[in-house]
Structure formats: C-alpha cells, structure tokens
Amino acid sequence: MAKPRDDRAWLLVLPVVALVAFSALIPVMTVVNYSVQDSFGNNEFFWNGTGWFKELLDPSTDLGGRFFDALxxxxxxSALCLLIEIPLGIGVALSMPRQGWGVSASLVVLALPLLIPWNVVGTIWQVFARRDIGLLGAAVNGLGVDYNYAQDPLDAWITVVAMDVWHWTSLVALLCYAGLRSIPDAYYQAARVDGAGAWAVFRAIQLPKMQRVLTIAVLLRFMDSFMIYTEPFVVTGGGPGNATTFLSIDLVKIALGQFDLGKAAAMSIVYNLIVLAVCWVFFATTTRRESEAAR
Amino acid sequence: MSAVAPSSAAAAPAALPSARAPARRDAAARALAPRVVLGLYVMFLLVPIYWLVNMSLKTNLEISSGMTLWPEAPTLDNYRRIFTDASWYSGYINSLKFVVLNTAISLGVALPAAYAFSRYRFLGDKHLFFWLLSNRMAPPAVFALPFFQLYSAVGLFDTPWAVALAHCVFNIPLAVWILEGFMSGVPREIDETAAIDGWSFPAFFVRLFLPLVAGGVGVAAFFCFMFSWVELLLARTLTTVDAKPITATMTRTVSAAGMDWGLLAAAGTLTIVPGAVVIWFVRNHIARGFALGRV
Structure with missing residues (x-):
C-alpha cells in the first residue's frame, strides 16, 4: 500500500529542519565563505576565488602534496578496516549462540567497546601496546620481535588498525547477528532436507539474508573509518613523522593549529564531498534495491 | 542441561549435518568451532580492558618498576583522587549534562519527523532525508572551527548547551533514521482506526502510538547517548573550563613528573561504567537496534 501524499507533513519535520539547519547550514556557509578568501590576520579578509582549491588539488604544491598523502x-x-572487520564480524555473528544465557552475555560483551569514549579507546591501546608498561608491547618484544609503535611507521599502522578492529568489529557482528536472527527456522530445515553443507547454507541462505544489514555495516564503517580522528590522535598523534596523519588529523592541524582558515576550509569542503559522493552511491543503490524488492 | 543445550543450538547453522560427512567426530569438531571463535574474540575484546583496570589499581611506582599481570599491592588511591578533586569529578557531571540534554533534544524533534517520513509522502521528502543523513556523514573535524565561532557569537560557548546542540548534527539524523525504521513496522491501519474513533492527533500520538514504538525510542535514546558520550573533538573544542567534559580532562594528565598512568587508567575505567550500565538495560533490544529497526 502506497503512502498517502500530504504536504502538511512538513509541519512535523520543521523542528528537525530548523535545528539541523542552525547547527549545520550556518557552519557550512562559514566554511564556504572562508574557502574563497585569504587573510593576513586581524580579521581582514580579501577575495581569493578558487585559489585554495587549485592549490589543494595540485599535488605539486605543498598543500596539495600534503592533502593527497593524507587522502x-x-x-x-578505510580499506584495511573494511577488509578485516567485515569478514571477522560475519564470522563472529555466525558463532554467536542463538538462545540461552549466552545470548545476553555475548551481546553485552560485544557492545562494550562501542560505548567507550573514543579517546579512552586510544588510551586503552596506548597503555596496552607500549613496550615498557603494556602487556601487548612487552609480550611481543619478549618474543624477540622489535615492536615500537612510537618509532616504527609499520608498527604504528598495525597498532592503529588493530585498535580499530577491536573497537568496531562488534558493530558489524551485531548488525549481522540481527540479520541472522530474522531467518526463519524453516529455511534451515529445508536446507537439511536437501543435504546442504555449512558452506551452501551460508551462501544460499545466510549471506542473502544479511545483505541489507551488511550494506548498513559497510556504509557506517566506511564513513567512520574515513573520518577517524580521536583514536589515532591519542595513540600516535599522527606520527611517527606523518605516518598515521589521516585527513581529519591534518585538517585539525591546519584549522586549529596553524589557523590557516582558507586552506582548512577548502580542504573541509573537498573532504566532505568525497564522503558524500561515496555515501550517495551507496544510498542510491540500496534504496533502488529496496524499492525493487517492494515491487 | 543449561550449559550444553544453548551451545549445541548455537552451532546449529554452522553444523548442519552434511550428507557427505557422516563421521560423528567431524560434527563434534564443527560444533566446537563457533565456541572457539567466539571465545577467542571475547578474549581479544576483554584483555585490553582488563589491562586498563589492572593499571588503575596500581601506584605509578609499581607501573613503572616492572610488569605484573595483576596489581601486587592493589590500591584505590587513583579513584580516591578523582572522587575528591573537583576538577576531575566535575568532568563526569559536565559530560552527563550535555549527553542527557542532547538525548532529550534529539528525541523530542526526531519523533514527529520520523512519523512524517514513515507515514506520508511530501514535497522533497527523499531529498530532505538524504540531506539529514548527509550531516551524519560530515567529518566532525570539518565542523570544529565554525562551531567554535558560531557558539562564541551566540554566547553559548563553554556551556553544556553548545556541546548538546553540536552533537545534534549527527544524532538527530540517526534518531530519525532509527525511529523511521521502527515506525514503519507499525501497520498504518492503527492510525486510521484511531482517527475514525475520534482521537485527536496529539492524543493518538502520545497515548496510542508511542507505546507501540517504545522499543524503538529506547534504541534511539541508546544511540544518542552512545554517540554523544564517546565524542571528544567537538566537546573539547566547544568548552574551556566550566563545561569541560571528562574526556577532555583526561587529555591533560601529563604533569612535570611525566605521565600519571594510574590516574589516567582510573579515569578511563570510570568512563566505561555508564556505557556498561546502559548496555545492560537495553541488551534485549540491542541486536535489532543496531540494524536500525530494519530487520
């Protein structure tokens, strides 16, 4: 049954629009405003046109090189996080109990990392991976591997990716678990009658049923890993050198550290457009699939 | 009965007896695999948290003098310092203030909007929905500087209101998205029957409709709480002294004598507690909630 058309519904949406417009549109306009101006301080601004954008998108300039490196x-x-977290999350969801006391217990434990403030996640991994006081750092070094995330870029990357896996795989697992629970038992019984193996059950029943939640999972994980700031900032501070300086960290350095408003604003806009473009493609394909399924 | 039954049920999807694998031992091994995967994953989740708690119970001398797997002389001194020092415990109060404010504002405006989206088509509804979601996709780093200027200009800087309103940018879209999913699951005949029976819209919405989507409201509140509680970048940028959240206080534990690891660990441990309590209350809705009501 199609939804009735009624433009008075706008009245119900108005508070949300007003509030989000106040909190989002005004800042966005500020950013756009800065991105086309230059300043020598003292609140004196003058027109710079597309100058910042040209500099930003040209890898041969200082700013452009820095931007593309961070990008x-x-x-x-993001790619590493998705590649590890999605399969691992599916695996964990498949091994979760479906009834009994184990359900609540594993749900609570799984959700725990998601509710820890992001800088505390950073702190946890900082104290866990340090070679002098951390269990992980000391254990790895004890095994004879020279591991020091503060000095070696590769170690820093391993630490930051491991931290993200620790932090967010639960989200993927919980989403997949929700999808799995919606499969009626009759499907499994039919599969058993047909003599289907575990792999066949996974490919033919479980994976298709998880498709919708997996889309949400990939979308959320891409967005959040692409925007990550706090956790690596606490653990590595973007170092060693610039090895783990992601876009957000670089942006905050330029905006609040150097107060280069024009450069930071142009970078913000390009950054935001990248996220929006990817998410729009995702959103469009899922809604199309949903409307096709509804037909 | 209690220990065996759930786990064998848990293994059901992965351990469907295959026609080609008649051996009993094979089936037993496959029934064990999910428990091993889940067990390893839970350990991976809990060990870093344990290390934080472990450190919070040690003195700095014990932390720096060598590795011990558990505190040899457990002490609550670190916690005592936090509970007696106003600059520490006021951080928790400040955090809770803006989290509660944000949750109340977000739900208050998101409820009618979600109803509109789930029940009617109206001018520009799909574009509006994507615009709302696009705010969830904007990197907080993009907003940090303009927010700072906006809230300074309107005199809200360094108040819980500034942080609560800033967090609305990503919490309102999320709340609308979740609630819309749950509301669409309620048949529209209920609305029509109520209208025929002479219920006014506000009375119908509050007294009939809200109890039907109570689970969804709980889940949306959980998510608003979660994302507001864990955010650091905006909360730190928008406060200096009076409204400084605990997460920002924690970034300043470096003293002249070096890092105060024990105190940092104790403060971190305390930030995990509210999340754990909230999870316990919503554990039965959590799986569906993470799928945003769309399963």
Whole structure:
C-alpha cells in the first residue's frame, strides 16, 4: 500500500529542519565563505576565488602534496578496516549462540567497546601496546620481535588498525547477528532436507539474508573509518613523522593549529564531498534495491 | 542441561549435518568451532580492558618498576583522587549534562519527523532525508572551527548547551533514521482506526502510538547517548573550563613528573561504567537496534 501524499507533513519535520539547519547550514556557509578568501590576520579578509582549491588539488604544491598523502593514507586505512572487520564480524555473528544465557552475555560483551569514549579507546591501546608498561608491547618484544609503535611507521599502522578492529568489529557482528536472527527456522530445515553443507547454507541462505544489514555495516564503517580522528590522535598523534596523519588529523592541524582558515576550509569542503559522493552511491543503490524488492 | 543445550543450538547453522560427512567426530569438531571463535574474540575484546583496570589499581611506582599481570599491592588511591578533586569529578557531571540534554533534544524533534517520513509522502521528502543523513556523514573535524565561532557569537560557548546542540548534527539524523525504521513496522491501519474513533492527533500520538514504538525510542535514546558520550573533538573544542567534559580532562594528565598512568587508567575505567550500565538495560533490544529497526 502506497503512502498517502500530504504536504502538511512538513509541519512535523520543521523542528528537525530548523535545528539541523542552525547547527549545520550556518557552519557550512562559514566554511564556504572562508574557502574563497585569504587573510593576513586581524580579521581582514580579501577575495581569493578558487585559489585554495587549485592549490589543494595540485599535488605539486605543498598543500596539495600534503592533502593527497593524507587522502591515500586515509583510503588505505578505510580499506584495511573494511577488509578485516567485515569478514571477522560475519564470522563472529555466525558463532554467536542463538538462545540461552549466552545470548545476553555475548551481546553485552560485544557492545562494550562501542560505548567507550573514543579517546579512552586510544588510551586503552596506548597503555596496552607500549613496550615498557603494556602487556601487548612487552609480550611481543619478549618474543624477540622489535615492536615500537612510537618509532616504527609499520608498527604504528598495525597498532592503529588493530585498535580499530577491536573497537568496531562488534558493530558489524551485531548488525549481522540481527540479520541472522530474522531467518526463519524453516529455511534451515529445508536446507537439511536437501543435504546442504555449512558452506551452501551460508551462501544460499545466510549471506542473502544479511545483505541489507551488511550494506548498513559497510556504509557506517566506511564513513567512520574515513573520518577517524580521536583514536589515532591519542595513540600516535599522527606520527611517527606523518605516518598515521589521516585527513581529519591534518585538517585539525591546519584549522586549529596553524589557523590557516582558507586552506582548512577548502580542504573541509573537498573532504566532505568525497564522503558524500561515496555515501550517495551507496544510498542510491540500496534504496533502488529496496524499492525493487517492494515491487 | 543449561550449559550444553544453548551451545549445541548455537552451532546449529554452522553444523548442519552434511550428507557427505557422516563421521560423528567431524560434527563434534564443527560444533566446537563457533565456541572457539567466539571465545577467542571475547578474549581479544576483554584483555585490553582488563589491562586498563589492572593499571588503575596500581601506584605509578609499581607501573613503572616492572610488569605484573595483576596489581601486587592493589590500591584505590587513583579513584580516591578523582572522587575528591573537583576538577576531575566535575568532568563526569559536565559530560552527563550535555549527553542527557542532547538525548532529550534529539528525541523530542526526531519523533514527529520520523512519523512524517514513515507515514506520508511530501514535497522533497527523499531529498530532505538524504540531506539529514548527509550531516551524519560530515567529518566532525570539518565542523570544529565554525562551531567554535558560531557558539562564541551566540554566547553559548563553554556551556553544556553548545556541546548538546553540536552533537545534534549527527544524532538527530540517526534518531530519525532509527525511529523511521521502527515506525514503519507499525501497520498504518492503527492510525486510521484511531482517527475514525475520534482521537485527536496529539492524543493518538502520545497515548496510542508511542507505546507501540517504545522499543524503538529506547534504541534511539541508546544511540544518542552512545554517540554523544564517546565524542571528544567537538566537546573539547566547544568548552574551556566550566563545561569541560571528562574526556577532555583526561587529555591533560601529563604533569612535570611525566605521565600519571594510574590516574589516567582510573579515569578511563570510570568512563566505561555508564556505557556498561546502559548496555545492560537495553541488551534485549540491542541486536535489532543496531540494524536500525530494519530487520
């Protein structure tokens, strides 16, 4: 049954629009405003047109080189996170109990990392991975591997990715678990009658049923890993050198550290457009699939 | 009965007896696999948290003088310092203030909007929905500087209101998204029957409709609480002294004598507690909630 058309519904949406417009549109306009101006301080601004954008998108300039380095690092980080967290999350969801006391217990434990403030997540991994006072750092070094995330770029990357896996795989697992629970028992019984193996059950029943929640999971995980700031900032501070300086960290350095408003604003806009473009593609494909399924 | 039954049920999807694998031992091994996977994953989640708690019960001398797997001389001194020092415990109060404010504001405006989206088509509804969601996708780093200026200009800087309103940018879209999912699951005949029976819209909405989506409201509140509680970047940027959240206080534990690891660990441990309490209350809705009501 189609929803009735009624433009008075706008009245119900108005408070949300007003509030989000106040909190989002005004800042966005400020950013756009800065991105086309230059300043020598003292609140004196003058027109710079698309100058910042040209500099930003030209890898041969200082700013452009810095931007593209951070962009590739962030993309690599997002890709690694998705590649590890999605399969691992599915695996964990498949091994969760479906009834009994184990359900509540594993749900509570799984959800725990999600409710820890992000800088505390950073702190936890900082004290866990340090070679002098951390269990992980000391154990790895005790095994004869030279591991020091504060000095070696590769170690820093391993630490930051492991931290993100620790922090967010639960989200993927909980989403998949929700999808799995919606499968009626009759499907499994039919599969048993047909003599289907575990892999066949997974491919033919479980994976298709998890598709919708997996889309949400991939979307959320891409967005949040692409925007990550706090956790690596606490653990590595973007170092060693610039090895873990992701886009957000670089942006905050330029905006609040150096107060280069024009550069930071132009970078904000390009950054935001990248996230929006990816998410729009995702959103469009899922809604199309849903409307096709509804037909 | 209690220990065996749930786990064998848990293994059901992965351990469907295959026609080609008649051996009993094979089936037993496959029934064990999920428990091993889950057990390893739970350990991976809990060990870093244990290390934090462990450190919070040690003195700094014991932390720096060598590795011990558990505190040899457990002390609550670190916790005592937090509960007696106003600059520490006021951080918790400040955090709770803006989290509660934010949850109340977000739910208050998101409820009618979600109803509109789930029940009617109206001018620009799909575009509006994507615009709202796009705010969830904007990196907080983009907003940090303009927020600072906006809230300074309107005199809200360094109040819980500034942080609560700033967090609305990503919490309202999320709340609308979750609630819309739950509300769409309630058949529209209920609305029509109530209208025929002579219920006014506000009375119907509060007394008939809200109890039907109570689970969804709980889940939305949980998510608003969660994302407001864990955020650091905006909360730190928008406060200096009076409204400084605990997460920002924690970033300043470096003293002249070096890092105060024990105190940092104790403060971190205390930030995990509210989350754990909240999870316990919503554990039965959590799986569906993470799928945003769309399963």
């Amino acid at each position: 590739w690092r962030t993309l690599l980080f």
